[in-house]
Amino acid sequence: MALMFLPLVGSVSVSESLLAMVTVCIVYLLMRLQRPSIPEGLRRLPGPKPLPIIGNVLEMSTNPHLSLTAMSERYGPVYQIQIGMRPVVVLSGSETVRQALIKQGEEFSSRPDLYSFRFINDGKSLAFSSDQAGVWRARRKLAMSALRSFSTLEGSDLGYSCVLEEHICKEGEYLVKQLSSVMEASGSFDPFRHIVVSVANVICGMCFGRRYNHDDQELLSLVNLSDEFVQVAGSGNPVDFIPFLRFLPSQTMKNFLKINARFQNFVQRIVTEHYRTYDKNNIRDITDSLIDHCEDRKLDENSNVQVSDEKIVGIVNDLFGAGFDTISTALSWAVVYLVAYPDTQEKLHQEMKDNVGLERTPLLSDKPNLPFLEAFIMELFRHSSFLPFTIPHCTSKDTALNGYFIPKDTCVFINQWQVNHDPALWKDPYSFIPERFLDADGMTVNKMDAEKVMIFGMGKRRCIGEAIGRTEVFLFLAILIQKLHFHELPGHPLDMTPEYGLTMKHKRCQLRASLRLCQED
Numbered sequence: 281m282a283l284m285f286l287p288l289v290g291s292v293s294v295s296e297s298l299l300a301m302v303t304v305c306i307v308y309l310l311m312r313l314q315r316p317s318i319p320e321g322l323r324r325l326p327g328p329k330p331l332p333i334i335g336n337v338l339e340m341s342t343n344p345h346l347s348l349t350a351m352s353e354r355y356g357p358v359y360q361i362q363i364g365m366r367p368v369v370v371l372s373g374s375e376t377v378r379q380a381l382i383k384q385g386e387e388f389s390s391r392p393d394l395y396s397f398r399f400i401n402d403g404k405s406l407a408f409s410s411d412q413a414g415v416w417r418a419r420r421k422l423a424m425s426a427l428r429s430f431s432t433l434e435g436s437d438l439g440y441s442c443v444l445e446e447h448i449c450k451e452g453e454y455l456v457k458q459l460s461s462v463m464e465a466s467g468s469f470d471p472f473r474h475i476v477v478s479v480a481n482v483i484c485g486m487c488f489g490r491r492y493n494h495d496d497q498e499l500l501s502l503v504n505l506s507d508e509f510v511q512v513a514g515s516g517n518p519v520d521f522i523p524f525l526r527f528l529p530s531q532t533m534k535n536f537l538k539i540n541a542r543f544q545n546f547v548q549r550i551v552t553e554h555y556r557t558y559d560k561n562n563i564r565d566i567t568d569s570l571i572d573h574c575e576d577r578k579l580d581e582n583s584n585v586q587v588s589d590e591k592i593v594g595i596v597n598d599l600f601g602a603g604f605d606t607i608s609t610a611l612s613w614a615v616v617y618l619v620a621y622p623d624t625q626e627k628l629h630q631e632m633k634d635n636v637g638l639e640r641t642p643l644l645s646d647k648p649n650l651p652f653l654e655a656f657i658m659e660l661f662r663h664s665s666f667l668p669f670t671i672p673h674c675t676s677k678d679t680a681l682n683g684y685f686i687p688k689d690t691c692v693f694i695n696q697w698q699v700n701h702d703p704a705l706w707k708d709p710y711s712f713i714p715e716r717f718l719d720a721d722g723m724t725v726n727k728m729d730a731e732k733v734m735i736f737g738m739g740k741r742r743c744i745g746e747a748i749g750r751t752e753v754f755l756f757l758a759i760l761i762q763k764l765h766f767h768e769l770p771g772h773p774l775d776m777t778p779e780y781g782l783t784m785k786h787k788r789c790q791l792r793a794s795l796r797l798c799q800e801d
């Protein structure tokens with residue numbers, strides 16, 4: 281268990297360690313003396329007894345989604361752990377999560393001020409920063425409207441319902457060609473390495489009006505760094521909660537800072553170019569539309585909230601970052617599941633053949649005729665739960681949940697993984713069974729069951745890219761299933777153990793794919 285500290289702890293002298301420990305002990309004792317009193321009628325939160333200084337860090341293990349799920353079986357859907365000296369409330373169970381994020385949404389919608397979040401987008405991230413509520417609301421509204429207008433724009437080609445669909449279909453077809461040529465040249469391919477470029481190109485098109493070649497070194501070096509980003513930004517990173525760890529040398533933290541700086545530079549250069557070529561009468565993409573908002577000073581006319589230009593244009597940084605990592609993780613997992621469950625892969629291909637055919641590119645309008653594909657995607661979201669926790673939340677005032685008192689400014693973890701594996705909600709939750717989402721006739725997806733899956737969060741902080749995410753996963757996957765047959769590389773058995781982080785990825789692997797012939801029986 282202590283292994284999780286190793287990347288964070290370097291060589292320090294004995295006297296420095298002692299001084300740090302004594303300081304921490306004093307702070308710990310002071311904090312215990314200051315424990316909030318519980319208002320009448322409410323109870324103190326249950327939870328495991330914390331150790332001095334480190335709290336419950338050792339019990340969290342390297343897979344907090346599993347250990348915190350196990351704790352919820354013991355302490356119930358609302359309990360408190362302590363990471364270092366900071367109390368953290370953990371929520372699980374669909375009803376409790378819904379109560380907190382929807383019915384008491386206002387009280388649970390802030391973000392905690394966590395150390396690692398200060399480096400994301402230079403501390404100005406829409407998703408991670410602890411912006412004051414009015415500023416966050418204004419930026420979120422702007423981001424949603426920019427996303428909506430640039431994803432629903434009319435496509436230039438006949439047959440596409442919108443520019444988003446056109447982008448995805450073109451990138452999907454290009455991805456098939458790319459995988460085929462890599463297969464021809466090398467005999468195997470790394471799914472994440474190629475999917476991430478195709479997905480990044482879709483969001484780059486919307487945000488910056490450009491696409492990149494699959495061999496573009498600058499884009500590749502950026503998108504392939506996301507593994508280290510998500511490891512640090514995942515819920516429960518000790519450095520966010522144990523202040524003295526910040527002063528110890530850590531390669532992981534150094535890499536995290538480097539990734540953020542590189543990301544920031546990449547976007548900043550594109551934004552500067554956009555400012556230089558901005559033309560009010562020709563708004564080319566989301567970056568232009570955000571610059572336009574700044575120029576017009578039309579932001580949120582109904583409120584007096586002032587948001588800096590930097591924070592407005594910086595929204596594009598969040599959209600680009602969230603827009604490629606989440607979707608490429610989902611799609612890369614999807615390909616791995618297709619290989620792990622070959623009968624399911626064949627059933628999906630057969631459904632495609634029967635309802636779309638093998639000649640034309642699948643479209644969004646085919647969705648109602650591909651219920652098994654929809655069920656497969658729901659089961660992929662549920663079973664992999666590749667976003668095991670939402671981004672941490674924080675209480676904006678003293679509140680109560682299920683009769684327990686939760687003080688203002690308490691960090692809150694929402695365990696999506698637990699909701700998706702709760703035996704009270706799902707029969708045989710650890711098995712991968714896409715059919716569980718189909719009605720008895722096998723022809724329609726049961727919407728009530730589909731809504732129980734939690735992967736985009738819920739309530740006021742719910743993901744603003746959900747519609748785009750669902751569209752991309754569906755269309756890219758439809759194209760891949762129609763055109764390619766995926767297999768294991770002999771001698772390289774699949775390892776489906778996820779690596780914990782903000783988004784959990786499968787281990788990098790080599791797979792094989794063969795082109796499906798159009799006249800195949």
Ligand code: HEM
Nearest residue numbers: 407599602603606607670671735736737741743744745749
């Ligand atoms: C399959 C794809 C995706 C998944 C599973 C996903 C999931 C999530 C989750 C769990 C959250 C945190 C919710 C919370 O803290 O309660 C979130 C937030 C967010 N997502 Fe996504 N997301 C996806 C795609 C996207 C895309 C494509 C974009 C943008 C183009 C995007 C933009 C954002 C933003 C800006 C936030 C922060 C919202 C806020 O704090 O107000 N996401 N997403």
